[in-house]
Amino acid sequence: MSPMIYFLSGVTLASAVAAMTLRNPVHCALALVVTFTGLAGIYLGLGAQFLGLAQVVVYVGAVAILLLFVLLVTRSGEAGDGDRERDRVAERSWWGWLIALLVGAVLAVGAWSAGQLPQRAAPPELPGVRDIGEALMTDFAMPLQVVGLLLTAAMIGGAIIALREDRMRVAAEREGRR
């Protein structure tokens, strides 16, 4: 399985780099989809079936589509809106560098300390879908409910924002027509 993991890691990394560097935002989003899929492949290779498949359902099936919709709805032009915007982004790029450095540091510390941890024997059998389901419904029932509530609140909030804007526009138009 090892060469497969290396191959998938390579694809994931390459597509992540592509997602950051490509000019056309839609290409970036599509490259990000490849990243998601590669990640799902790594999960599957490690035997985490549920996680890997849920990754595909949620990220490839929903999040990527959402991203693409947002790109299409908010951007009027096609690729790159000109140099000004790029300059403006470039001025603040040090923020990005800072965050990247921080994330990298955290990951490095984590990787280093993982070597220090006492080695535990792997469980004799990998947890299957049934175990995950049972854990979610018993031990983690409360967190699951909270997450559900959070998502519902976010959805209702989104609906309200969209609704209010629409109403305001209609009202403004009526005002204008008079």
Next chain:
Amino acid sequence: MLGSGIIKGLAETGRNFVGSYFDPERMTTVEYPEQRLAPKENTRQFPFLVFDGEAALAGLRCVACQICEKECPPQCIYIEKSREKKPDHLGKPQFHPAIFDIDISVCMSCQICVEVCPFDAIKMDTEFELSTSDRFGGLLMHKDLLARPNSHFLKVHPTDAGVIDARRAEERARLEAKARLDSEAKAKEAPPAA
């Protein structure tokens, strides 16, 4: 209730589906190359030139009067008169077409040429299987291709052709009668010299 409409629709198409196998009345399709509808007398495709007798080019009724050429709305007819005259079926000396071309890629099958022709020389054919394997082949028809015997005319438009033939026979008979009268009168006027 929701869904009753779609069940009605499914029943209708289902009835059509089953019925199409058992009820020949439903299937109106004619499978063309093998099956054909009976020819209809009033169909028309492209014009042809009628000739009498055996020889196609010698017996053309056309006298190259060029009325059809002038009347043709899309101008698809081209005629050149012959230099010499020859007698028609009534014995009258007439011109005949040296060139008679119809471009059937231009012809719109309007039948105006047929209606204006005073000599019943041009008629509409019912032949429609004119396709060729090359793009421009068979589009310009010369008079040798256009000529069809009167028997063909009788076959495709029997009523029309019967009326015309009767009229032509009558004209001819009248002419012959008149010629006979004339010769008799001549004989009377100038009694044989004693």
Next chain:
Amino acid sequence: MFQAIDQIFVNLLRGFLGHLPEPIRPWAGLVISLGAILGTFGLLFGLTTVCERKAIARMQNRLGPNRVGPYGFLQFIADGIKSLTKEDIVPRSADKVVHFIAPLALLVPVVLTYLVLPFGRNMVVLDLDAGLLFYFAAGASTELAVFMAGWSSRNKYSLLGAMRAIAQMLSYELPFILSTIGVVMVTGSLSTVRIVEAQGPGDGWLAHWNVFTPWGFAAFFLFLIAAFAEANRSPFDLPEGESEIVAGYFLEYSGFKFALFFMAEYLGMFSSSALAVTLFLGGWTAPVSFLGFVPSWLWFFLKLGVLMALFIWVRGTTPRLRMDQLMDFAWKFMLPLALFLIPVVVLWDRVGRGWVGWVLCGPIVAAAYVWLGRALVGRRRIQLRTYRYASG
């Protein structure tokens, strides 16, 4: 004897793999199974297109294709040759790479869904613990391919078609998945193989197909309607509405790439029908135990054929929906009903899955159907239509 016929394909594969060296056996098995699946369903695709054209023609009292081969059944070969030899046109301003990848990105996930479908006893390529989830994961990525095709063509109609298709597929994916939850709850497993086995006759003589339960009956039709929408079939063929957006997202595709789209659509239809068979119609199990001698794969393809006939029949019957009708139906009728079925399944399970369950659950499901249906179509007031931008 019956056993041998039933297991003929399994034994053939096992016998062949026995000649291969040990390390490559699983991969060789995967490749051969995939080849067999593609071959079988490719042929089925061709035959279905011909049957569909003939059947729809008959519904309209026409003859349909009857020239190529006996009764016109080789028409699909002629069509295939025509597609392959046609010029492959890519619009000048199209995004060439994405334009090229899109048909493949549509076909590959669709083919992947076949890996977890049990075609007969022991005839499944991957018996995954989370087989159903695998199916939905693979199915979810098709929307992306549709977007890629519509966006990369640089054509307004294509993009509109893609947007319609994605909106429709996202809306109907929810009832599609939710309607299967009852089956998963009753079986207690996401594995397609377990689900089929649980529906077998067991010790009794009658099979326990999920469609023969009040909730299963409703869920089966919900699933089927959602499958129609996922496959972009009539009456849900707005994404390719010829009269308004020409051909939708595959407008700028010709020749072989168009054939790939066409094939992916039909393969998707087969796979969702096959999933419906697996989840609700007992997969490869016989309806009654004394018919158990018929090979299991024959049962599977028989049921698949019945569902395909239904697909064709509905296509020959229904006109196209309007966009608001489409969305109303998904969000106001199918989704609430699918959610409502989940507690009904719990009730069915608690009262012992017998006639008591029928007496209790049957009227509840019927009442929910009638009530939701009335809420959807009943209270519609006819009024003068107002336009925000066009009037005034």
